[in-house]
Amino acid sequence: MSKKTIKVSDLPTFDPARYLRDDEDIAAYLTQIIEEGDSGELAHALGVAARARGMTQIAEAAGIGRESLYKALRADASPRFETIAKVCKALGVRLVVQAEHPA
DSSP, X not given: OXXXXXXXXXXXXXXXXXXXXXXXXXXXXXXXXXXXXXXXXXXXXXXXXXXXXXXXXXXXXXXXXXXXXXXXXXXXXXXXXXXXXXXXXXXXXXXXOOOSSOO
C-alpha cells in the first residue's frame, strides 16, 4: 500500500475571517491578538475582522476610503491610533485597558 504525499501548497489557506460571525467573535479575536503582545499583528487582525464584515461597509462606517483602509490594515502597517479607533467603532467593538494586577 502506498501513501499519498500531500504538499503544503495543496492545503487550503486558513482564513480566520470565515469564523468571525458577530461582535463577540471579533472582540474575542482582537483580545487574543492584543494579549499575545505582537503590536504588529493588531493592524492585520483588524483587517481580518474588517474583511469578515465587508471592507467597503467598514470603510464607509469609519469614514476612510476603502483603498486607504486596506493599506492601513495590512500586516506590515503601523496605523495611527485614530484609524484603529475608527475601525474598532465601525466593527462594533472598543479597546479597553485593564489593570494587569488588580489591587
